[in-house]
Amino acid sequence: MQTQSRKSRIPKMAYATITAIALTLSLGACSSQSSKTVTIATHDSFLIPDALINQFKKETGYSIEGVKVGDAGELTNKLVLTKDAPIADAFFGIDNTFAGVASKNGIVDGSMSKIDYADVCFNYDRNWFAANGVAAPTSWQQLTDARYKNLTVVENPATSSTGLAFLFSTVAKLGEPEWQTWWKKMFANGMKVEAGWEQAYYVDFSGSAGHGQYPIVLSYSSSPADEVGKDGLSRTVSINHDCFRQIEYTGVLKNAKNPTGARALVEFLKSKAFQSSVAENMYVYPVDATVALPDAWAKFAPASKSFVNVSKLPFDEKRATWLDQWSKLAGQ
Amino acid sequence: MLKRIALWLLPIIVIGTLFYWPMSNVLGRGLTGDWFAVLSEGNVASAIWFTVWQAGASVLLCLLIGLPAAYVLYRRAVPGGRALRALITVPFALPTIVTAIGFTVFQKQNVHHPGSGIGTWITSPIFWILAAHLFVNFSVIVRTVGSSWANLSLDTEEAAALGGAGRFRIFWSITRPQLMPAIVSASATVFMYCAGSYGLILVLGGGNVNSIETEIAMAANQRLDLQEAGALAIFQTVLSIAAFALSATGARSRIGFEAHDNLSRQPRLDRRDWPAIVVTGLALLLVVAPIYEIVDRSFANDDGSYTFKNYLDLGGHGARNLLNITLEQAALNSLRNVAVATLLAVIIGTLVAYLLSRQAKSKHVRLANRIMDVAFMLPLGVSTIVLGFGYLMTFGSGLLPLRTSWVIVPLIQGLMALPLVVRIIYPALATISEELGEQASTDGASALSTFLRIELPLVRDSIGAAIGYAAIISVGEFGAASILAYGSQATLPTVLYQLISRPGGNNYGMAMAMSAAVILVTFAVVFAASLPSRSRRLRRRHRVASR
Numbered sequence: 001m002q003t004q005s006r007k008s009r010i011p012k013m014a015y016a017t018i019t020a021i022a023l024t025l026s027l028g029a030c031s032s033q034s035s036k037t038v039t040i041a042t043h044d045s046f047l048i049p050d051a052l053i054n055q056f057k058k059e060t061g062y063s064i065e066g067v068k069v070g071d072a073g074e075l076t077n078k079l080v081l082t083k084d085a086p087i088a089d090a091f092f093g094i095d096n097t098f099a100g101v102a103s104k105n106g107i108v109d110g111s112m113s114k115i116d117y118a119d120v121c122f123n124y125d126r127n128w129f130a131a132n133g134v135a136a137p138t139s140w141q142q143l144t145d146a147r148y149k150n151l152t153v154v155e156n157p158a159t160s161s162t163g164l165a166f167l168f169s170t171v172a173k174l175g176e177p178e179w180q181t182w183w184k185k186m187f188a189n190g191m192k193v194e195a196g197w198e199q200a201y202y203v204d205f206s207g208s209a210g211h212g213q214y215p216i217v218l219s220y221s222s223s224p225a226d227e228v229g230k231d232g233l234s235r236t237v238s239i240n241h242d243c244f245r246q247i248e249y250t251g252v253l254k255n256a257k258n259p260t261g262a263r264a265l266v267e268f269l270k271s272k273a274f275q276s277s278v279a280e281n282m283y284v285y286p287v288d289a290t291v292a293l294p295d296a297w298a299k300f301a302p303a304s305k306s307f308v309n310v311s312k313l314p315f316d317e318k319r320a321t322w323l324d325q326w327s328k329l330a331g332q
Numbered sequence: 333m334l335k336r337i338a339l340w341l342l343p344i345i346v347i348g349t350l351f352y353w354p355m356s357n358v359l360g361r362g363l364t365g366d367w368f369a370v371l372s373e374g375n376v377a378s379a380i381w382f383t384v385w386q387a388g389a390s391v392l393l394c395l396l397i398g399l400p401a402a403y404v405l406y407r408r409a410v411p412g413g414r415a416l417r418a419l420i421t422v423p424f425a426l427p428t429i430v431t432a433i434g435f436t437v438f439q440k441q442n443v444h445h446p447g448s449g450i451g452t453w454i455t456s457p458i459f460w461i462l463a464a465h466l467f468v469n470f471s472v473i474v475r476t477v478g479s480s481w482a483n484l485s486l487d488t489e490e491a492a493a494l495g496g497a498g499r500f501r502i503f504w505s506i507t508r509p510q511l512m513p514a515i516v517s518a519s520a521t522v523f524m525y526c527a528g529s530y531g532l533i534l535v536l537g538g539g540n541v542n543s544i545e546t547e548i549a550m551a552a553n554q555r556l557d558l559q560e561a562g563a564l565a566i567f568q569t570v571l572s573i574a575a576f577a578l579s580a581t582g583a584r585s586r587i588g589f590e591a592h593d594n595l596s597r598q599p600r601l602d603r604r605d606w607p608a609i610v611v612t613g614l615a616l617l618l619v620v621a622p623i624y625e626i627v628d629r630s631f632a633n634d635d636g637s638y639t640f641k642n643y644l645d646l647g648g649h650g651a652r653n654l655l656n657i658t659l660e661q662a663a664l665n666s667l668r669n670v671a672v673a674t675l676l677a678v679i680i681g682t683l684v685a686y687l688l689s690r691q692a693k694s695k696h697v698r699l700a701n702r703i704m705d706v707a708f709m710l711p712l713g714v715s716t717i718v719l720g721f722g723y724l725m726t727f728g729s730g731l732l733p734l735r736t737s738w739v740i741v742p743l744i745q746g747l748m749a750l751p752l753v754v755r756i757i758y759p760a761l762a763t764i765s766e767e768l769g770e771q772a773s774t775d776g777a778s779a780l781s782t783f784l785r786i787e788l789p790l791v792r793d794s795i796g797a798a799i800g801y802a803a804i805i806s807v808g809e810f811g812a813a814s815i816l817a818y819g820s821q822a823t824l825p826t827v828l829y830q831l832i833s834r835p836g837g838n839n840y841g842m843a844m845a846m847s848a849a850v851i852l853v854t855f856a857v858v859f860a861a862s863l864p865s866r867s868r869r870l871r872r873r874h875r876v877a878s879r
Contacts (some may be wrong), residue, residue: 044830081728082735134834199833324374324375331374
């Protein structure tokens with residue numbers, strides 16, 4: 001009797017545990033989303049108003065589930081790393097600096113569609129320059145000047161797509177190896193480097209909510225539209241000279257669980273309804289030129305007319321090298 | 333015998349699948365490339381150098397503060413000693429991301445106007461990284477060394493004191509040699525934690541300072557360079573396993589929450605202890621300051637006035653709809669992960685501890701046990717980032733496509749807790765199995781009923797401690813979750829990281845409010861755990877009665 005129970009009870013317990021674990025695993029592995037949901041992977045700055053989410057649901061029957069995964073670079077790379085079983089059906093926010101990575105790794109089903117663009121330019125705090133009697137800069141090339149010592153904050157190109165866009169601008173405009181010399185001068189001139197745009201703009205920049213210590217920040221030509229004070233004037237000015245035009249794309253992901261829903265969502269992002277929301281919500285310009293911009297934009301946030309020509313820049317082949325060289329300059 | 337082998341099967345399958353398989357993938361990826369060339373690249377070499385020196389410096393700082401504090405809190409009778417000992421444990425139990433958030437407050441306050449020349453060293457992220465490592469880890473030194481110290485005989489010291497030797501000379505020539513194993517072990521443990529630190533360096537370094545861990549994440553996340561990530565992973569694994577091996581040789585002491593009944597019998601503090609008292613005071617200040625800052629900031633408006641707004645915002649998605657899920661949902665995810673991870677770690681860990689504690693009659697069995705012991709210890713020496721990328725490569729598709737499921741996060745967290753669970757329960761079971769096991773089996777009881785009815789109740793305290801440690805690991809784990817938990821599966825630490833790395837609007841205030849709430853819960857749990865448990869009280873009473 002005793003031996004009988006000893007023999008049978010222990011394996012039983014082991015079996016029970018194995019079964020319990022196997023059940024948990026299979027339950028988790030099999031729980032797929034309902035086909036009435038379409039998931040979209042985006043960068044952290046993506047914003048779609050609730051009204052549009054509801055409109056999309058009314059028109060197509062699909063609910064939208066957003067998955068934010070860092071900046072444009074992180075988004076692209078995470079989609080590459082997970083391409084066998086994608087984390088979403090569609091994506092938004094891969095930009096022209098990373099589009100090559102996306103197509104080389106074959107993560108997109110079909111083609112990518114342009115949705116919006118933004119111009120990466122420096123902004124300055126108007127009041128600071130007025131109060132301190134310093135002439136405001138008119139191009140980023142001047143920022144190495146001793147007048148602007150300890151005044152500039154930029155984003156790290158290794159962790160921020162804004163920073164990366166500007167690194168590319170310096171390479172394209174100044175060429176090898178002068179771009180490195182310029183950055184060396186910037187570091188020597190007390191430039192601060194932050195990991196992300198939000199820290200640089202909202203915390204360090206003196207012209208925005210954080211009232212930080214730096215009156216010059218690497219941001220966008222559209223940012224002054226968000227700094228309009230009670231006097232109807234913007235506290236900040238964008239230096240629209242030699243900017244970088246960042247273009248953002250959307251598309252359907254290969255191996256998507258819900259490709260039909262993803263295609264519907266991509267079409268919706270191209271529609272007038274969504275296009276007219278991007279300026280107000282994401283501070284970017286819609287690709288649909290027929291869509292009107294908010295009033296303040298014409299005055300304070302026109303798109304730049306002066307760009308660095310980056311069309312010949314081999315982003316994908318040289319990105320790692322340039323980042324490496326930049327990091328070395330930063331470490332000195 | 334056969335039965336024992338059958339019982340080993342389950343833990344072996346678990347650790348094989350959840351540890352050795354993904355590890356072989358990630359290390360294999362590193363070895364396929366020219367990994368020596370990768371390791372000599374500029375940014376890689378400087379990340380390795382920074383990792384080693386900051387971990388070494390952190391250990392020295394922890395010893396400097398930790399040894400005097402161990403003396404005061406464990407070798408001397410201090411009023412409120414139990415509460416103070418619990419207090420210094422709080423930083424260790426806090427999720428590292430909360431600690432990082434606390435130190436960003438200091439970092440912000442100490443940004444003097446650039447160029448003024450004041451406090452440039454204090455604006456360096458490295459200073460704050462070291463301070464945060466000290467905050468988190470000095471209690472490891474205090475507790476490990478303190479436990480040994482409390483059990484040293486007082487006789488020699490008293491004799492030396494009568495002979496006219498000063499406190500410091502007594503410490504240096506009599507106490508220090510006896511404490512050496514504990515000091516070495518604790519130092520190696522702290523080194524391992526600091527070398528594997530990810531969230532703190534990511535947040536406080538702000539991308540400008542990189543360790544091996546952040547460099548692995550950067551290589552994979554920002555440059556898609558898995559070869560470099562793999563090569564760094566090999567180096568990181570060798571480094572931390574070496575530190576871990578050193579820590580394991582030093583002390584065979586049990587780990588667990590407070591269990592010292594003899595502390596009240598230590599001598600009182602006297603005037604000559606003042607240097608140690610001053611350092612201990614500094615240590616307590618160090619613990620309280622960042623916690624105070626977080627709580628203070630959590631009630632602060634942008635303009636400096638006080639408000640509950642940050643707490644009321646916690647139900648939302650943050651400024652610019654940053655969060656995929658609310659903090660409430662993230663907290664529920666974390667709780668679910670804790671439940672699954674703890675269950676996995678404690679069930680498998682207890683089974684392994686049980687099997688290891690059985691008496692080995694032959695040389696072969698002893699050797700096999702030794703191998704198993706090491707095999708189940710190794711995950712302790714592997715960083716969460718390395719393992720996280722292993723999971724990403726292994727469970728994305730193929731045999732077990734678990735990556736798309738929420739279980740992947742609690743599975744990896746449970747695996748990380750497993751070695752600690754074994755380390756806590758095994759010594760407790762080993763001491764009783766010898767006496768009890770034989771006696772009971774001669775009485776004809778089955779192995780299972782002996783285990784369930786006699787052994788398990790006796791090691792109840794250890795199992796409680798194991799559950800506590802497993803839960804702490806799961807709640808605070810950030811590196812692996814940041815790689816594996818997407819969208820609606822976000823955990824509390826990953827959501828807190830999103831908030832602190834994307835300030836502006838109410839995001840900063842929300843990070844403070846949520847961190848303050850986490851601190852409150854941690855305090856409650858740590859202090860509750862430091863109270864004498866019912867069984868321990870009963871046992872003590874029993875001991876007194878039978879005397």
